[in-house]
Amino acid sequence: MIDPYLTLRRAALCVGLCACLIGGGGGGCDADDPPGDGGPGARRALALAGPGPDVGLSPGQTITLSVRYSDLDRGVALAGQTVRFAIFGDPRGSTLSTDEVTTGVGGSASVVLRAGSSATSFQVIASASEADDFAFFVQVGAAGFAALSVDARVEGNVNGLRRVRFFLVPSKGCAELSAASPPASARTRSADGAGRPVTFGAVPVDTRHALLGRAEDESGAALAFGCLEIGDAQLAASLTLRLTLTLEPPPLDIAGSYRLTSRMTLPAARALAGAFAPMLDAADCPLDPMQLLLDCILDARDGTDPLDCRVESPSPSTAAIIAERGRLSSGCRESVTATDGPSLESLLMAAANGTAVTELRDALAALPKAALPVLTVVGVESLLVLSPPDAANRLVASHRITHVSIGDGAERQRYDMATVASTTPLALPVDVSLADGRIYVSDHRLSTRYGTLARDTLGAVVMPQASLPPTSMALASDIADLVQGAQRGCAAIEPIVCAAARLDAGCLGAACQNGISALARYLDSGFDALSTGADLTLGGSAPLLDDDNNASVDRLGDDAPGGTPGGWNHATLQMAGESVTPLTAEFTGKRD
Numbered sequence: 366m367i368d369p370y371l372t373l374r375r376a377a378l379c380v381g382l383c384a385c386l387i388g389g390g391g392g393g394c395d396a397d398d399p400p401g402d403g404g405p406g407a408r409r410a411l412a413l414a415g416p417g418p419d420v421g422l423s424p425g426q427t428i429t430l431s432v433r434y435s436d437l438d439r440g441v442a443l444a445g446q447t448v449r450f451a452i453f454g455d456p457r458g459s460t461l462s463t464d465e466v467t468t469g470v471g472g473s474a475s476v477v478l479r480a481g482s483s484a485t486s487f488q489v490i491a492s493a494s495e496a497d498d499f500a501f502f503v504q505v506g507a508a509g510f511a512a513l514s515v516d517a518r519v520e521g522n523v524n525g526l527r528r529v530r531f532f533l534v535p536s537k538g539c540a541e542l543s544a545a546s547p548p549a550s551a552r553t554r555s556a557d558g559a560g561r562p563v564t565f566g567a568v569p570v571d572t573r574h575a576l577l578g579r580a581e582d583e584s585g586a587a588l589a590f591g592c593l594e595i596g597d598a599q600l601a602a603s604l605t606l607r608l609t610l611t612l613e614p615p616p617l618d619i620a621g622s623y624r625l626t627s628r629m630t631l632p633a634a635r636a637l638a639g640a641f642a643p644m645l646d647a648a649d650c651p652l653d654p655m656q657l658l659l660d661c662i663l664d665a666r667d668g669t670d671p672l673d674c675r676v677e678s679p680s681p682s683t684a685a686i687i688a689e690r691g692r693l694s695s696g697c698r699e700s701v702t703a704t705d706g707p708s709l710e711s712l713l714m715a716a717a718n719g720t721a722v723t724e725l726r727d728a729l730a731a732l733p734k735a736a737l738p739v740l741t742v743v744g745v746e747s748l749l750v751l752s753p754p755d756a757a758n759r760l761v762a763s764h765r766i767t768h769v770s771i772g773d774g775a776e777r778q779r780y781d782m783a784t785v786a787s788t789t790p791l792a793l794p795v796d797v798s799l800a801d802g803r804i805y806v807s808d809h810r811l812s813t814r815y816g817t818l819a820r821d822t823l824g825a826v827v828m829p830q831a832s833l834p835p836t837s838m839a840l841a842s843d844i845a846d847l848v849q850g851a852q853r854g855c856a857a858i859e860p861i862v863c864a865a866a867r868l869d870a871g872c873l874g875a876a877c878q879n880g881i882s883a884l885a886r887y888l889d890s891g892f893d894a895l896s897t898g899a900d901l902t903l904g905g906s907a908p909l910l911d912d913d914n915n916a917s918v919d920r921l922g923d924d925a926p927g928g929t930p931g932g933w934n935h936a937t938l939q940m941a942g943e944s945v946t947p948l949t950a951e952f953t954g955k956r957d
Contacts, residue, residue: 458480631741654725664883
C-alpha cells in the first residue's frame with residue numbers, strides 16, 4: 366500500500382520539480398498536457414513533431430525524434446534556431462546522431478537515436494532558448510512493447526477536482542512508492558478530470574510496473590491517491606491494456622490541538638430555578654425581608670449551631686427575643702406575637718422605608734424570570750489535543766476548558782477558568798475515534814463551576830437592571846439599612862429588638878453584623894449548590910473539514926450559516942443533584 370500521507374505537503378512542489386525533471390532537465394515532460402505551452406512567462410515553445418513521446422526500440426534499432434520550435438507571441442514557427450538534444454539516464458550504449466540541430470523552415474528539428482545492445486530506459490530531452498524542455502521517454506528491449514490506456518475513478522468526498530496525473534514506474538511495487546512524491550524517472554500523463562483516458566506507449570512486456578495516480582485541484586494540491594500494480598504477464602506485445610485506477614482521499618492528518626467553541630442552551634430546570642429559592646425566601650412572606658433578617662441575626666447571636674439562618678437550641682436571652690416575634694402561620698410570621706402584642710417583624714417594618722421595602726420585594730420576586738434567559742445560555746471554550754490514530758483509527762485525547770461564558774450578546778460574561786478556584790478543567794485520557802468523515806469524542810467529565818459563574822453573571826447583568834446591588838453582601842446590608850431611626854442598619858435594629866425583649870441595651874452585640882454576613886451567604890447558597898463536583902459531561906461528534914485540500918484537518922464542524930456544526934449529543938450538567946440535559950449543545954473547532 367502506498368503512503369501518500371507522509372509527504373503530502375510537498376506534493377504541489379514535487380509535481381513540477383520531481384516528477385518532470387531528470388538531472389536538471391526542464392519541464393514539458395507531461396506529454397498529454399498541451400505541448401510546448403511554455404509555462405508562465407515563457408515566450409517560445411517546443412512541441413512534439415514525431416514519432417511520439419513514448420519510444421520503444423529493439424537493440425540496435427534507430428528512430429528519428431522530432432520537435433517543432435515556435436514563437437508563442439507571434440504564433441509562427443522559428444527557423445534557423447538552435448535546438449539541443451541530450452540523453453538523461455543510463456543509455457547503455459544508445460547514442461544520438463548529434464546534440465545540436467538548426468531548425469528548418471517549419472521550425473522542426475530532428476535527431477536520430479540509435480539503440481544500444483542492452484535493455485534500458487532513459488529520456489532524450491530537447492531544449493531551446495525561452496522554451497520549456499520536451500522529453501521523449503525511451504525504452505530499449507528485445508521482448509516487445511505494449512500500450513496502456515488508463516482512466517481514473519475518484520471515490521469519496523473530493524471537491525475542486527481539476528486534473529488527474531498518472532505516473533508509470535517500472536520495476537517497482539506500490540508498497541515501495543509514494544504517490545505524493547513519485548520517482549523522478551516516472552513517465553507522466555495528465556487528464557482534465559476523472560474518467561478521461563490517457564495512453565502510455567512503449568511499455569516493455571517483460572517488466573512489471575506500478576501505476577500511480579493523484580487527483581489535484583487547480584493549484585496542484587492533491588485530493589486523492591491510488592496505485593495499481595501491473596505484472597508482466599498482463600502485457601502483450603503490440604496490444605493495449607485498458608485499466609481503471611481508483612483514487613481515494615488520503616488519510617486525514619488530524620493529530621494536533623483544536624480550539625473548540627461550544628454553545629449550550631439549558632432548560633429552566635428545577636435545579637437552576639431552585640438556585641433562586643433563598644432570594645425568594647427574602648420576599649415570600651408579608652413581613653419579609655425582616656423575618657429572614659431576624660432569623661439570621663438570632664442564629665448568629667448564640668453561635669452554638671451552624672450559621673445557616675435557622676435558630677436551634679436558643680439560649681434563654683435569645684428565647685426571650687424569639688418570644689417577641691410574630692406567630693408562625695404556614696412558615697410566615699404574623700404581625701402579632703403569641704400574646705397579641707406587636708411582633709418584632711412588624712416593629713422593624715414600621716421603622717423601615719415602606720416604599721423601598723415594596724420595591725425590594727418586587728425586584729426579588731421578579732428576579733428568576735428576568736435572569737433565566739441569560740443564565741440558560743452557556744458557552745465553553747476549550748482545547749482538545751489529539752494524538753495520531755492507531756491502526757484501528759482510535760485516538761487518545763485530552764480536553765481542557767479554558768473559558769466559560771454565560772449569557773448572550775451584550776449580556777455575555779466571559780470567565781478565564783485559570784482564575785476560577787477549585788475547578789477540574791482537564792479530562793485525560795479521552796477516547797476518540799474516526800469514522801465516515803467524522804470525529805467521535807467519548808463521554809468525559811469536566812467542571813465549569815457553573816453556579817459560581819452564574820451568580821457572578823446575575824450580579825453583573827441582571828441585578829443592576831432590577832436596581833439591586835450585584836453582590837449578596839451588598840444586598841443583605843441594604844436589607845438591614847431599610848430599618849431607619851436616628852441611625853440605620855444595626856444601629857437602628859438593635860434598640861428595637863432589645864427594648865421589645867426587655868433586655869439590656871446592646872443585647873445583640875456582634876450578632877447583628879454577623880447575621881447580615883450570614884444572610885449574604887444564605888442568599889448565595891442556592892447558586893453554591895450548583896458548583897459541586899465535576900459538573901459537566903460531554904460526548905459527541907463533528908464532521909472533519911479540510912479547507913485547503915491538503916489532507917490535514919483544519920476544522921471540526923462548520924459554524925458558517927448553513928454549515929453543519931458538531932454536536933454534544935451526550936451533554937449533561939449536574940445541578941444540585943439534578944442531571945440537566947441541554948436543549949441544544951453544539952460545538953465547532955479550529956486547528957490551533
